[in-house]
Amino acid sequence: MVATMVSGAMQATAAVLPAEYLEARWYAVQTYANHEKRVLQQLGQRTVEAYLPLYESMRRWKDRRICLELPLFPGYVFVRLALSDRMRVLQTPSVVRLVSFGGHPAALPEKEIETLRQGLTRELRAEPHAYLKAGQRVRVRSGPLRGLEGLLVRKKNGRRFVISFEPIMSSMAVEIDVAELEPVRQQGVRN
DSSP states (O other): OHHHHHHHHHHHHHHHSOGGGTSOEEEEEEEOTTOHHHHHHHHHHTTOEEEOOEEEEEEEOSSOEEEEEEESSTTEEEEEEOGGGHHHHHTSTTEEEEOEETTEEOEEOHHHHHHHHHHOOTTSOEEEEOOOOOSEEEEEOSSTTTTOEEEEEEETTEEEEEEEEGGGTEEEEEEOOGGGEEEOOOTTOOO
8 A cells, every 4th residue: 555655656746747858868067177978977887878979189297198088078967867867967076066057957959969979989079168159150060069050160271070069068079071061041031
């Protein structure tokens, strides 16, 4: 009888909570500075699906060169969870908060995170970039980042594709062949 009462209480709670509290979505978690890898490890121990995009950076000292793996979005780790489980994340040491708007955690587009996870490989060099909101809007039509939209910018003799994540006000850039890009038509603009 106790099991039936608990089951009934859980069903009643599920009926009251909005779907977003029960459905797993991607969220950005802000961490203390330089604690991203530690947070990723601790989230794994708590069985929370987490993702930390990294890039390689070559550093030189007087006597040697070293290749470091650094967070592509410093201060952030991405987690996939139902909001009803958010305390497992918020109670993790070195976690500051879930990125929110108006006091409500902001879900990230599933497609963008999955494309990043699959597309950011050793062959595709990504680096942090200054946050951009304006510029020539393009979409990747082929390759590992297919479907992502971003901005096309010039850098020295080449062009770079910049993807901006508004919730964390951060951008990343990848070198990409311009032939893989197509312009995105702006809404309300006629050609």
